[in-house]
Amino acid sequence: MMVIEVKGLSKKFGDIQAVDNISFNVKEGEIFGFLGPNGAGKTTTVRMLTGIIKPDNGQINILGHDMIKDPIKVKEKIGVVPETSNAYIDITGWENMMLTAGLYDMPKEKATRRSKELLEDFDIYNRRNYKVKGYSKGMKQRLILCMALLHNPLILFLDEPTSGLDVQSSIKIIEKLKKIKEEGKTIFLTTHNMWEAEKLCDRIAIINKGKIAAIDKPRFLKEITEEMKEIEVIFEEKPDLEKLKKFVSIIRRKDKSFIIESEDMTDTIWKIGKFAMENNLQIKSLNTLTPSLEEVFIKIIEGK
Structure with missing residues (x-):
């Protein structure tokens, strides 16, 4: 079953063609890697897939819903982890979790139970009552992962989740992503880390200059060369x-x-x-x- 279907997607900023008529599908339960050099169109593509910006042309179907026409239904079922932390730094980690729960109208009891499970799983529960501005970068990244997973999304979008992190934080995140996959969830992962992509991803798409240059399983991509x-x-x-x-x-x-x-x-x-x-x-x-x-x-x- 395809949970993400992209057809003829394009986006232009002034004279720059950021994304140029790309098409691809993502299967349910797979970790789909999206790789490319800086300026290749990765972030623009992810922003269109997650409803942050609208494409100039093309179709985006996620979990049976049209992202362009019905973005609210899609956003209810996906989680998004940007490269830069979007947690509020002047409130505590726990308050960030409760704020996120409110956005999804989660019952208090369920939100409390789920938040405790996630924060413990990512080893930051003991820092839940500290303001986020005192967190390390790794702790902030783990917190926003907890926030993105709070409503139990079917698809998780991650933009460079381990970029600039210490080894311990990177390992914790990678291990958690493996567990999420085992639960049958789908992960859309953009990364510059080749080792990470090869170890985690079922399939990889390589984008360059706004176009898909190749897409296949890692071992088959190697056969291309x-x-x-x-x-x-x-x-x-x-x-x-x-x-x-x-x-x-x-x-x-x-x-x-x-x-x-x-x-x-x-x-x-x-x-x-x-x-x-x-x-x-x-x-x-x-x-x-x-x-x-x-x-x-x-x-x-x-x-x-």
């Missing part, structure tokens, strides 16, 4: 680098190993074996390497 495959080889003895270059084209050193880029893995492995035999060298280890998601991201962006 098969030509980036590399071979790591370690010889028992130090080889003559100049002689090795006559057999393979691109070489870089990594500690005691040689990293060789290859478009034809079989041919390159054969050439390495031939070099070893002709120079009386023993191969200690030989491994084929696939590109990291970060390498794939850069390759796709540079190619578009």
